[in-house]
Amino acid sequence: MARFxxxxxxxxxxxxxxxxVLTLNPRDGDDAHxxxxxxxxxxxxxxxxxxxxxxSYSICTGKDEGVLRVGIKRVEGGAFSTWANEDLKxxxxxxxMPPMGSFHTPIEPNAEKHYLGFAAGSGITPLLSIIxxxxxxxxxxxxxxxxxNRQVSSIMFREELExxxxxxxxxxxxxxxxxxxxxxxxxxxxxxxxxxxxxLFRTWIELTAVDTAFICGPEPMMLAIAASLREHGLSxxxxxxxxFASAQPGRAKARAVSAAAxxxxxxxxxxxxxxxxxxxxxMPKQGESLLDASLANNMDAPYACKAGVCSTCRxxxxxxxxxxxxNHALEDYEVRQGYVLTCQCYPMTDRIVVSFDR
Amino acid sequence: MSDVMNIEDYIAxxxxxxxxxxxxxxxxxxxxxxxxxxxxxxLAGSAGFADTINDAPGLKERIAAARIVLEKTDHPERxxxxxxxxxxxxxxxxxxxxxxxxxxxxxxxxxTRQGTDMRLSVxxxxxxxxxxxxxxxxxMGRAVGIQLEEFSRVSYAxxxxxxxxxAPREARHTELGLEGLIxxxxxxxxxxxxxxxxxxxxxxxxxxFGQERSARFELLKRFGLRHRANEALxxxxxxxxxxxxxxxxxx
Numbered sequence: 001m002a003r004f005x006x007x008x009x010x011x012x013x014x015x016x017x018x019x020x021v022l023t024l025n026p027r028d029g030d031d032a033h034x035x036x037x038x039x040x041x042x043x044x045x046x047x048x049x050x051x052x053x054x055x056s057y058s059i060c061t062g063k064d065e066g067v068l069r070v071g072i073k074r075v076e077g078g079a080f081s082t083w084a085n086e087d088l089k090x091x092x093x094x095x096x097m098p099p100m101g102s103f104h105t106p107i108e109p110n111a112e113k114h115y116l117g118f119a120a121g122s123g124i125t126p127l128l129s130i131i132x133x134x135x136x137x138x139x140x141x142x143x144x145x146x147x148x149n150r151q152v153s154s155i156m157f158r159e160e161l162e163x164x165x166x167x168x169x170x171x172x173x174x175x176x177x178x179x180x181x182x183x184x185x186x187x188x189x190x191x192x193x194x195x196x197x198x199x200l201f202r203t204w205i206e207l208t209a210v211d212t213a214f215i216c217g218p219e220p221m222m223l224a225i226a227a228s229l230r231e232h233g234l235s236x237x238x239x240x241x242x243x244f245a246s247a248q249p250g251r252a253k254a255r256a257v258s259a260a261a262x263x264x265x266x267x268x269x270x271x272x273x274x275x276x277x278x279x280x281x282x283m284p285k286q287g288e289s290l291l292d293a294s295l296a297n298n299m300d301a302p303y304a305c306k307a308g309v310c311s312t313c314r315x316x317x318x319x320x321x322x323x324x325x326x327n328h329a330l331e332d333y334e335v336r337q338g339y340v341l342t343c344q345c346y347p348m349t350d351r352i353v354v355s356f357d358r
Numbered sequence: 359m360s361d362v363m364n365i366e367d368y369i370a371x372x373x374x375x376x377x378x379x380x381x382x383x384x385x386x387x388x389x390x391x392x393x394x395x396x397x398x399x400x401l402a403g404s405a406g407f408a409d410t411i412n413d414a415p416g417l418k419e420r421i422a423a424a425r426i427v428l429e430k431t432d433h434p435e436r437x438x439x440x441x442x443x444x445x446x447x448x449x450x451x452x453x454x455x456x457x458x459x460x461x462x463x464x465x466x467x468x469x470t471r472q473g474t475d476m477r478l479s480v481x482x483x484x485x486x487x488x489x490x491x492x493x494x495x496x497x498m499g500r501a502v503g504i505q506l507e508e509f510s511r512v513s514y515a516x517x518x519x520x521x522x523x524x525a526p527r528e529a530r531h532t533e534l535g536l537e538g539l540i541x542x543x544x545x546x547x548x549x550x551x552x553x554x555x556x557x558x559x560x561x562x563x564x565x566x567f568g569q570e571r572s573a574r575f576e577l578l579k580r581f582g583l584r585h586r587a588n589e590a591l592x593x594x595x596x597x598x599x600x601x602x603x604x605x606x607x608x609x
Contacts, residue, residue, distance in 0.1 A: 041377070056379055100443060101377060102516045219363040223373055237522055241374040241515050246362045275384060275577065300574060302387030304394030306474035307454050310446045312390035314383070328447035357384055 004045060004095040005030045007068070012090060015156050018074040019122065020085050021060065023067055024094065036099035038063055038107075038133035039126040039214075039242070042070055043097040045333075048079045052333035055080040058125035058216075058242070059099060060157070062132025071156060073122035103242040104130060105212050112140040113211040118192065118225050120148040120217030123244050124156050127216055135168050142170075144205055148177040148192050148221070175204065192221055197228035207232045216242040268320075268347035273355040274299050283347065290315075290322065290354065291342035301342065301356060308344040315342050320352030369582050374515045378444045381514070385581050386444065388574075389514050391476070392583055393441050396509070397434040398455065398477040404430035405457035406485055407495070413488040422534040426495070429531065433524045440516055460484035469565040478566040480559075489548065492538040493555035497563045499532030500602070501595050508591060513582025536602075543606060553608060560599070567592040 011023035024042075026034045041058040055078075057070040074085040103126050105115075115134060117127045124147060131143050149155045155176065164172050176188060177196070183189050187199055201207045213234060215225050222243060229239055271280045272294050283293035291313050294301045303313040311329035317338045324344045327335070342354070365375075365382055375381055381389060404427045411427065414420035435452075442448040455475050461467060461482045469479050480498060485491040506525040512518045542548040568588040578584035603609045 043379075054379065056377060102519055103376065219365070219368040219373055223368065223371055226374070227372070236511065236518070241376050243374065243376045243380050245365060245380050247365065302384075302391045304391055304398075304474070304476050305451060305454055307450070309450045309454055310390060310394055310441060311444055312387055312394060314387065316383075328450055329445045331445065334445075356387060 004097055005033055007034075007042075007094045007096050009088060009090055009092045009094065012088060015071060016073075016154055018085060018154075019071060019156050020088070021069055021071045022084070022088070022094075023069050024096070026068070033098045034068055036063075036068070037101075037104050038129045039103035039240075040099035040101040040129075041126065041242075042068075042099055044080070045095050046080060046083070048083070052336075053080050054333075058101075058103075058129070060125040060128045062129055062136060064133070064136050071122060071125040071128075073156065101126075101242065103214065103216070103240055105240065107133065107137045109137060110140070111138050113138065113142070114209045115141065115143045116205060116207075116210045116213040117143065117145045118148075118213070118215045118217065118221070119145065120192070120221050121150075121154070121244075122156060123216035123218075123242070125216075126242050127214060128157055128160065130214060131164065131172065135164070135171055142172070143168075144173045144175070144210075146175045146177060146192065146200065146205075148179070148217070150179045151181045152178065175200070193224045194228050197225055198232075201228070201232050207234065210234065210238070212238050212240060214240045214242070217244055218246040219243065265350050268349065269351045270294075270347065271351075271353045272297075272299060272301075272315075273357055274301055276357065285347050289343050290340070290345040290347065290352075294342065303343055306343040308341050311341060313342045314339055315345075315354050315356040316340070316358045317345075318353040318355055318358075320347065320349040322347050322349075322352060322354075369513055370580055372513075372582060374513055374518075374582075376515045384577075385583075388578060388581055388583055389512075389517070390441060390444060390446070392509075392512070392578075393437050393517065394476040395478065397437050397441070397451070398457075398475055399481050400430050400434040400437075401452075401457045402455075402475070402477040402481040403498075404428075404434075406460065406481065407491060408458070410485060410488060410491040413491065415488060419488070419538055422538065423491075426531045426534065429524075429527050433520075433528070436520045436524065437517065440520065443516075469568060480562045480566045483562060486555075489542055489551045490555045490558075492535050492542060493552055494559045494563075495535035496532060496539050496602075497556070497559050497599060498566075499528070499535055500598050501563050501566060502528050503532060504591050504594050504598070508584065508586055511582075511585055539606070543608065549608070556603065556608060564592065564596070567595065 006027055007024040009022055010025045013021045015021045036059050041056045043054055043056045045052055045054045057072050060071045061067055061069045072081050072084040075081045119127045134141055134143060161174055165174055177192055178189055179191060213229055215222055222241060226239055266285055267282050268285050269280060270283050270293060271278060279297055279299060281297045291301055291303055304310045308326035309328045317340055322340055322345045324340055326344045327341055329341060330339055408427045411420055411423045414423050438448050438451060463484055467479050467482060472482055485494060506521050506528060510518055510521040510525060543552050570589050572588060575584055575587060
């Protein structure tokens, strides 16, 4: 299981009105854990009102900059991003897992490739890391970036991107698409949809010369661009995705532990939901796991190892009390929210309500 | 077009997910089950094939068998590492089954999973010597090729990428098997024994394609974890193997 390490906030730079860029220093001896690949992300954890939240933010520095930075854009109603934008300060310590993610292609110093990137809003963060690394380490490769924002003032890393254009005059081209501000060229105003893609591929971007396309943004943009790229002849293998989901999983409430969980009978009435269908059956409190009882009642519940190791059979206890015999896969914060490994789970109360759908 | 979209609608429209935090609970369960099936099958396959190294009739064959065992251990490790990003204890998982264990050669287990071992049923049968192992490798290798093509399109991008990376190496294992089979059938005795092994393995590999019209398929299809039905994959394999065996005059 991945571990968390402490990172000290060495700098907080306000990038736009609602985005900050954090410079993070690993503790002595932890440097190797944060040796990232361009385009990867860090997962942070922090407790808000006693409830742990985890959020992933992409690294925005290139491999040759020698620092670790992430960009965090404030999301409306987002506890972590609001805190990072408003309260986080120099010297604070954040808990983060080592870099993860496969939003990258291998660097080949002699390659002469043409990369195409699409970013919307904070989706620029992993792309910036990729662009800087690729242009520095593949001196013959080119990069074209299509970058969508609402307006000029909300463009993250605007200056840094301009500097990159100057530094790599003939190898880096940048197209800004602005949602609500008119530009000289109509094509560069509005949203990136199928029509816009088709027009870009007709006039500005020669798709037949593109080796790999990177897309990072919210769901509708990912769908529109991927469909258009495929329609214009790119294969799945040539398209790399990093989804910045529009809805982050909410702040699950910690499950209230009922004091009156006193159990009497040897049986339990279990109500289990799977794929929207709910079934109620009786099962013994001992001798048969919740997973086995569900399977015995013709529910096609997912499982693999049945040893508390893989977490395939995870479900959430909504009512009642249960206990897990073994748990090698769920973390404390998940257990506090009511998640159980059903293969290791036995009821303790006379009634339990469990869902595989939540 | 709004910026906000339900994640399940996104997947149903062919959207790609990129990290564990994106995955809805039921999707997560089915994705992990798919990973477990691959990991268990490959680990069981390589464990069973390991004994074959010592049955190899020459150095070239010994190297080929050793390479297959090595790479069929490396491939599940890549998928297991992904499983680890979902919280799985990878070190425990890697040793939680006796991967070399086999049922009796004549046991009839059909397509059913044995206990909590997610390996495809075909990997429960023991290999009997070099020729048998080569035949199994060719027939199953052709099936793996078709299945990996299917799995290279799964909607979880990190897993699709692993499958795309390993597909050419798995294809090479099958080619090595085919080279071995061609040497084997150059003698009359070898040809007879190869035919016996084909008779044993062909229906068992066929069973690994699963049932027709499986109910789970619809769910997996909605999740973008499957695209072509079991019947279609099975038909593709049948046509491929029939053509191959006909070319080799082994029908």
